[in-house]
Amino acid sequence: MATALSQTLAPALKAIKDNDQNVSQAIGKEKGGVDYSLPSPLESFAQEATENAKTISEFLRSNDLPHPSFARDAPANAFLSAPDDVLAVRSKLTEAALRLLQLARGPQEYIPNLTENMQYIACLRWLTHFNIFQLVPLVGTISYVALASQAKVSPELGEVSHTATSALLVTKPELHDWAVFMTGTTTPAANKLVEATEKWPEAVRKNETAYNVAFDTDLPFFEHLNTDPQKVKEFAGYMKNVQQSEGAALRHLVLGYDWAAIGKGKVVDAGGSTGASSTALARSFPDLAFVVQDLRENVDRGKAAAAELPADIASRISFQEHDFFKAQPVHGAEVYLLRMILHDWPDADAVAILRELAGAMGSGSRLVIMDSVLPRPGSVPSTQERMLRARDMTMLEAFNSLERDEEDWRRLLATADPGLTLRGIREPMGSALSLLDVVYTPSKCRLCGRGSCD
Numbered sequence: 001m002a003t004a005l006s007q008t009l010a011p012a013l014k015a016i017k018d019n020d021q022n023v024s025q026a027i028g029k030e031k032g033g034v035d036y037s038l039p040s041p042l043e044s045f046a047q048e049a050t051e052n053a054k055t056i057s058e059f060l061r062s063n064d065l066p067h068p069s070f071a072r073d074a075p076a077n078a079f080l081s082a083p084d085d086v087l088a089v090r091s092k093l094t095e096a097a098l099r100l101l102q103l104a105r106g107p108q109e110y111i112p113n114l115t116e117n118m119q120y121i122a123c124l125r126w127l128t129h130f131n132i133f134q135l136v137p138l139v140g141t142i143s144y145v146a147l148a149s150q151a152k153v154s155p156e157l158g159e160v161s162h163t164a165t166s167a168l169l170v171t172k173p174e175l176h177d178w179a180v181f182m183t184g185t186t187t188p189a190a191n192k193l194v195e196a197t198e199k200w201p202e203a204v205r206k207n208e209t210a211y212n213v214a215f216d217t218d219l220p221f222f223e224h225l226n227t228d229p230q231k232v233k234e235f236a237g238y239m240k241n242v243q244q245s246e247g248a249a250l251r252h253l254v255l256g257y258d259w260a261a262i263g264k265g266k267v268v269d270a271g272g273s274t275g276a277s278s279t280a281l282a283r284s285f286p287d288l289a290f291v292v293q294d295l296r297e298n299v300d301r302g303k304a305a306a307a308e309l310p311a312d313i314a315s316r317i318s319f320q321e322h323d324f325f326k327a328q329p330v331h332g333a334e335v336y337l338l339r340m341i342l343h344d345w346p347d348a349d350a351v352a353i354l355r356e357l358a359g360a361m362g363s364g365s366r367l368v369i370m371d372s373v374l375p376r377p378g379s380v381p382s383t384q385e386r387m388l389r390a391r392d393m394t395m396l397e398a399f400n401s402l403e404r405d406e407e408d409w410r411r412l413l414a415t416a417d418p419g420l421t422l423r424g425i426r427e428p429m430g431s432a433l434s435l436l437d438v439v440y441t442p443s444k445c446r447l448c449g450r451g452s453c454d
């Protein structure tokens with residue numbers, strides 16, 4: 001029980017402790033908290049924020065790019081074309097701004113402020129559920145009375161129009177799917193973590209989670225999702241939106257690994273959903289062909305999406321219904337890709353997935369795992385750490401699984417098959433995911449059972 005409970009406890013405690021701990025680490029150099037000859041922590045963070053904001057604004061100005069603002073036509077992401085050094089400055093800016101906000105509010109307000117986020121999430125669920133974002137015109141205003149009548153809710157007085165943020169929920173349907181999924185599935189599951197721990201203190205199985213309590217089901221997350229085509233559609237949109245976020249952008253997959261060095265070859269994209277990763281890679285590497293494997297619903301949706309692609313891309317991407325717990329049907333591919341897969345699975349399941357892949361890998365095959373590699377607490381900006389710890393919690397709540405640190409990854413690979421060797425880890429700038437480069441050296445021949453002659 002101690003192990004299972006501490007497994008539950010660790011990410012929850014870390015998530016909340018990171019806040020204070022990192023602030024003290026960041027400002028802890030001042031002895032006893034007060035040294036009047038130095039700028040105060042408030043001043044230091046404000047100055048750092050100002051300097052970084054200037055650098056970024058100069059970059060945007062000199063490249064004739066729009067500045068982030070609260071205007072209706074503000075860019076959804078002003079930093080899309082920013083180089084790594086500007087992205088690094090932006091990361092420092094968000095870090096300093098967060099610290100500043102935390103210090104300006106102080107410990108007394110920290111916990112009450114958490115409830116604001118909870119209520120914002122509740123609002124987002126209400127607004128998406130009643131289709132409010134779509135009912136507000138993209139240009140001009142609508143009266144609350146007209147809006148309420150269309151949404152069939154009780155009216156208010158006055159007029160309403162879109163902001164840049166709310167309009168994005170209309171123009172980017174995948175962001176709407178993300179919001180519906182996050183508020184209607186992830187949040188209710190998060191709220192049942194206590195009940196799940198009470199019910200299954202030793203839980204390691206995938207169907208003994210907060211999600212199972214919240215949705216009153218014995219089915220694991222993906223199996224339960226697959227019973228409802230609407231949820232499958234929402235989740236596919238959710239994933240598409242995640243991929244468009246800076247931290248999970250597909251360009252990190254494209255640029256973060258030396259795909260060109262493979263030359264002509266086949267990539268098996270296991271659990272590849274509707275093929276977004278393979279499509280992005282196919283666009284950049286014409287010598288590579290792809291097999292996207294997933295469960296039936298996604299394969300069907302992927303095939304439909306691929307039909308819209310230019311012929312030279314579509315002809316190199318095939319789809320295959322395949323359960324990654326079963327024997328891998330494609331043998332000796334140059335690369336097996338597992339992107340955002342293993343963090344969904346507790347260790348025993350992740351080991352089973354890896355074993356099936358290892359069974360199909362030849363000595364020239366590589367395995368590319370793209371997933372988070374958790375940093376040591378306090379070793380990265382807390383804006384990044386908060387996101388990673390939150391994701392760790394989500395994995396626990398939905399799957400009884402976890403985000404892993406480097407040691408966890410090494411142990412997992414060695415447990416799955418001693419022939420799997422981690423050659424390197426690379427985390428591209430701005431990415432929340434790392435690329436783990438794994439090679440396979442068979443420890444014994446699969447034909448004769450001796451040596452490594454295959």
Ligand SMILES: C[S@@+](CC[C@H](N)C(=O)[O-])C[C@H]1O[C@@H](n2cnc3c(N)ncnc32)[C@H](O)[C@@H]1O
Binds near residue numbers: 222277293294322
């Ligand atoms: C978090 S998504 C990642 C999708 C994709 N690799 C990406 O990077 O966007 C996990 C994927 O695993 C798929 N999946 C879940 N269980 C599976 C199974 N047993 N066999 C194959 N795919 C599965 C889901 O349908 C989903 O598409």
